[in-house]
Amino acid sequence: MTESPASLLLVLAVLLPFTGVIIGLLLGGRHVRTVALTTVALGLAVIIGIVWHALDTSTAMEYVLGGWSPPLGIRLRADGLSVLMLLAVAVVISLVSVYAHADFAPHDSGKETRAPPVFWLMLLAIWGSLNLVFVSGDLFTLYVALELLTFAGVPLVALDGRGETLRAALRYLLFALLGSLLYLLGAVLLYGAYGTLDIQLLAQMVRPEALSWAALALMTVGLLAKTALFPLHIWLPPAHAGAPAAASALLSALVVKGSWFLVLRLWLDVMPNVVTLSAAQLLAALGAVAIIVGNIVALGQVRLKLLIAYSTVAQIGYLFLMFPLVFGLAFAGLDSTQAVAGGMLQTISHALAKAAMFLAAGLIYLTLGHDRISDLRGVAQALPMTVTAFALAGASLIGLPPSGGFLAKWLLLSAALESGQWWWGAVMLLGGLLTSVYVFIIVVRSLAPAEAGWMPKTCVPQYQQMAVLALALSAFLLGLAALSPVDLVQLGRTPLSLLRGTP
Amino acid sequence: MTPSLALNLALALLLLGMAGWAVLVRSTQAAVIGFMVYGLLLTLAWARLDGLDVALTEAAIGGGLTGFLLLGAAVRLRSVEHRAMLQAPGLATRILAALAAGSITLLLAFAVLTLPSPAPSLAPAVAENIAMTQVGNPITAVLLAFRALDTLLEALVLVLAMIGIWSLADDRVWGGRPGFAIAHDASGILHYAARILVPIGVVIGGYIFWIGADDPGGKFQGATLLAAMWLLLVLAGLRDAPRVSSQTLRLWVVLGPLVFIGVGGLGSWVAGSFLGYPQGYAKLMIVAVELALLPSLTLILGLLIMGAPKREIGR
Numbered sequence: 001m002t003e004s005p006a007s008l009l010l011v012l013a014v015l016l017p018f019t020g021v022i023i024g025l026l027l028g029g030r031h032v033r034t035v036a037l038t039t040v041a042l043g044l045a046v047i048i049g050i051v052w053h054a055l056d057t058s059t060a061m062e063y064v065l066g067g068w069s070p071p072l073g074i075r076l077r078a079d080g081l082s083v084l085m086l087l088a089v090a091v092v093i094s095l096v097s098v099y100a101h102a103d104f105a106p107h108d109s110g111k112e113t114r115a116p117p118v119f120w121l122m123l124l125a126i127w128g129s130l131n132l133v134f135v136s137g138d139l140f141t142l143y144v145a146l147e148l149l150t151f152a153g154v155p156l157v158a159l160d161g162r163g164e165t166l167r168a169a170l171r172y173l174l175f176a177l178l179g180s181l182l183y184l185l186g187a188v189l190l191y192g193a194y195g196t197l198d199i200q201l202l203a204q205m206v207r208p209e210a211l212s213w214a215a216l217a218l219m220t221v222g223l224l225a226k227t228a229l230f231p232l233h234i235w236l237p238p239a240h241a242g243a244p245a246a247a248s249a250l251l252s253a254l255v256v257k258g259s260w261f262l263v264l265r266l267w268l269d270v271m272p273n274v275v276t277l278s279a280a281q282l283l284a285a286l287g288a289v290a291i292i293v294g295n296i297v298a299l300g301q302v303r304l305k306l307l308i309a310y311s312t313v314a315q316i317g318y319l320f321l322m323f324p325l326v327f328g329l330a331f332a333g334l335d336s337t338q339a340v341a342g343g344m345l346q347t348i349s350h351a352l353a354k355a356a357m358f359l360a361a362g363l364i365y366l367t368l369g370h371d372r373i374s375d376l377r378g379v380a381q382a383l384p385m386t387v388t389a390f391a392l393a394g395a396s397l398i399g400l401p402p403s404g405g406f407l408a409k410w411l412l413l414s415a416a417l418e419s420g421q422w423w424w425g426a427v428m429l430l431g432g433l434l435t436s437v438y439v440f441i442i443v444v445r446s447l448a449p450a451e452a453g454w455m456p457k458t459c460v461p462q463y464q465q466m467a468v469l470a471l472a473l474s475a476f477l478l479g480l481a482a483l484s485p486v487d488l489v490q491l492g493r494t495p496l497s498l499l500r501g502t503p
Numbered sequence: 504m505t506p507s508l509a510l511n512l513a514l515a516l517l518l519l520g521m522a523g524w525a526v527l528v529r530s531t532q533a534a535v536i537g538f539m540v541y542g543l544l545l546t547l548a549w550a551r552l553d554g555l556d557v558a559l560t561e562a563a564i565g566g567g568l569t570g571f572l573l574l575g576a577a578v579r580l581r582s583v584e585h586r587a588m589l590q591a592p593g594l595a596t597r598i599l600a601a602l603a604a605g606s607i608t609l610l611l612a613f614a615v616l617t618l619p620s621p622a623p624s625l626a627p628a629v630a631e632n633i634a635m636t637q638v639g640n641p642i643t644a645v646l647l648a649f650r651a652l653d654t655l656l657e658a659l660v661l662v663l664a665m666i667g668i669w670s671l672a673d674d675r676v677w678g679g680r681p682g683f684a685i686a687h688d689a690s691g692i693l694h695y696a697a698r699i700l701v702p703i704g705v706v707i708g709g710y711i712f713w714i715g716a717d718d719p720g721g722k723f724q725g726a727t728l729l730a731a732m733w734l735l736l737v738l739a740g741l742r743d744a745p746r747v748s749s750q751t752l753r754l755w756v757v758l759g760p761l762v763f764i765g766v767g768g769l770g771s772w773v774a775g776s777f778l779g780y781p782q783g784y785a786k787l788m789i790v791a792v793e794l795a796l797l798p799s800l801t802l803i804l805g806l807l808i809m810g811a812p813k814r815e816i817g818r
Contacts, residue, residue: 018760
């Protein structure tokens with residue numbers, strides 16, 4: 001865990017996107033998109049560099065800022081979980097940028113219009129904030145990362161400018177701010193009790209006592225509000241469904257994962273000895289309700305974008321099933337790596353698949369002029385590649401082999417059986433069944449032939465369809481990661497062992 | 504009972520009373536005014552706790568700018584306030600909200616009471632290392648040396664918030680000027696006040712900024728005061744709000760974060776670490792960053808209050 005010059009890449013991963021934001025804002029007008037796309041290309045190179053370095057050295061990367069080592073200063077640190085998330089987000093950001101190229105083009109006259117600069121600047125800001133969430137090693141820096149993420153996400157929700165999207169954005173803002181506030185309260189309590197905000201130092205000092213429990217509870221509830229776990233999900237469907245397709249993809253695939261990742265960090269890496277199995281069971285129970293309710297409400301939707309948004313509510317539920325599995329195995333003295341890997345895969349494959357679905361829905365809307373599920377005739381004729389992409393992304397959400405969703409559910413299912421918690425496995429299977437119903441309905445309806453003489457409202461550029469297909473294919477083929485010879489998940493991490501000591 | 508204990512008790516009771524007022528009073532405007540008074544009381548409380556930097560910030564941002572922003576919102580909402588009252592949440596929702604807020608309060612009260620005493624603190628570590636930063640105010644050392652990354656990121660939060668507020672504009676007026684109220688009455692009291700107050704405010708703002716290196720104060724508090732003076736000028740009609748598409752405006756807005764990132768990069772080159780300062784030049788670098796941040800923060804804070812563009816370019 002040495003600090004090599006390559007670790008400077010972590011700083012770049014965070015600050016390069018933000019530098020793009022301020023330079024884009026400065027140049028404005030016709031230059032914003034160019035600045036954004038250049039930044040995305042450079043940022044992708046930085047992330048590839050980080051992944052390459054991680055594979056090469058098989059250690060976590062660490063960077064101490066300003067030479068002030070913690071607890072006084074701040075460090076950035078990328079372990080296996082961080083590297084995986086950095087990579088997944090970079091892939092989604094890049095492909096969404098390709099898709100959005102024409103949707104948010106500068107005005108012909110070169111005069112700046114409202115939506116394009118806001119979209120591109122917020123895309124970069126979301127990227128920088130998420131990268132910060134993944135690599136930050138300090139609870140307060142993480143708070144700032146959450147704030148950045150909120151202020152980058154809210155303008156995207158209201159990008160359309162209609163009254164209802166403004167209302168959705170305001171509701172999202174209120175939930176997100178409340179969540180940040182609760183997180184901050186918890187962080188302050190931890191500093192008051194242990195005198196440090198550094199995650200690794202804290203992990204060594206934290207004791208299973210009432211105060212740590214209170215801090216963990218406050219922070220977790222705050223983060224759940226931002227992640228939209230049932231019953232704090234009510235802000236999500238209107239917010240994600242009302243935005244333009246590319247913005248919905250960013251919000252639904254990526255933004256909610258930031259706060260989820262932080263829950264994972266807190267529970268697994270900062271305070272594993274504070275967590276009790278029943279608390280983890282409670283988290284998963286909320287997840288289970290989210291899966292059932294989200295999927296059933298999704299089935300009743302009339303509009304495609306709202307259906308996809310409710311499907312996100314359900315899929316977020318899956319992300320929390322891993323907690324009792326990880327801790328169940330750890331408490332039993334068994335290896336919990338597979339459960340962690342399953343949860344990570346679930347997040348990543350959902351990010352890829354959900355981005356593909358929202359983008360596909362955007363193309364369907366352009367082609368039909370509406371997105372009513374009851375009337376999807378002709379879509380497959382006009383957009384064969386997009387319907388294929390939708391089906392592949394759907395297969396990943398359902399969990400069909402060899403998709404990423406399949407491997408994720410397989411790992412989680414075996415962890416459920418191994419730790420004797422079969423009921424979480426049952427919930428997963430039921431969720432998959434419900435998901436398959438609506439994916440099937442949509443694909444079948446879009447395969448129906450159009451009326452004679454029907455013409456698509458807009459001709460969709462080929463590269464947009466290819467970007468969607470690339471996302472869906474990545475999700476679908478992600479299951480092949482099982483064949484990968486390297487195990488990134490455990491990189492730089494010590495396996496969780498929690499044989500209960502004296503309380 | 505000693506006088507200081509009596510003062511503390513009175514302050515605590517007033518704080519609770521004002522907080523209760525802000526929550527319970529029916530008129531939005533009265534609630535906002537209650538909130539502003541609450542901010543001032545909180546300033547006193549921080550001063551009693553010897554947190555002068557926090558007190559200054561609370562007075563400037565918490566009581567001042569936020570209060571101003573809320574007051575503006577309350578005035579705008581006045582026409583629909585009556586209708587909104589009819590849609591007030593039902594009893595069940597209120598009870599649920601009260602229960603949620605109450606349980607968080609209890610949890611916090613319990614947690615605060617169990618905090619170790621004396622509290623573990625990084626203050627000794629700051630005192631030990633402050634000489635290397637060459638500044639005298641430990642808060643400045645924390646904000647611009649030990650935890651400089653957080654400060655840089657906070658400046659970026661403000662930039663994002665500003666873009667977010669601009670994004671609420673109507674498509675047709677994008678790039679135009681915020682629709683901030685303008686008084687064209689040259690003999691009015693506001694006009695007069697602006698002419699008298701602004702020069703004084705600018706001097707005080709500059710002073711608060713400058714002493715921040717060694718005493719309580721700094722760029723945030725200074726920038727808030729300067730922003731207030733700018734708002735006063737605009738309100739009095741002496742200056743118009745800027746066009747948000749103006750490249751000059753944007754240059755000043757991004758100057759601070761850009762210089763901050765630049766200084767950080769310089770650090771990784773000459774001091775061996777991003778945001779590190781070369782030996783002997785720490786204060787110079789810190790002052791440079793603060794100097795660049797001052798105009799950016801002043802403009803951003805002012806623009807946050809002025810709101811989204813409302814008038815087309817050229818009007």
